[in-house]
Amino acid sequence: MSKKFYWNCRGACDGRLIRNLRLAWRNSCPDFLILAETKSENASLVRRLESLGFDGSAFIPSVGRSGGLCAVWRSEKVNVAVLKLNRQYFHFKCSFVGQPVFLLTAIYAVPVPHLKQELWADLRSLAALIFSPWVVVGDFNDIASMDERIGGSSPNESRMKTFQDRI
Known part of the structure; x- marks a missing residue:
């Protein structure tokens, strides 16, 4: 069975990353x-x-100390083709040994409203062209309901509704 792992690590520059993994x-x-x-x-x-x-990789640098995505894989276990990437996501065509081909979009949405709008427009464009199994994973920097948040200020209900409509 193939193993996949997505982690919002909130910083990977320090020396503890490999040990923690x-x-x-x-x-x-x-x-x-x-x-x-x-x-x-x-x-x-x-x-x-x-x-x-890992011997295959794709990398999107952060802008200053914000954002950034990194994907690595073992090419003897999974064939990965990078179809598209930008500051907020990777879009891959993946095939694990003995498994059907699927598309994978890995997201880290920048918490800037106009850049999020660009992300959603890109996802709508991708979705219109996809007729294969498609997995979307990531951090959209939004929540769908109040019970997803612990502490802090109250979430914006309009923003939650917008996120619910999109997902």
């Missing part, structure tokens, strides 16, 4: 890993992840 996986490393909100401006993160046995 090894602890999370114990004896079994995933075949495909996506890290969001890496806050990493350069691909040195990819080199550190390669030390875990």
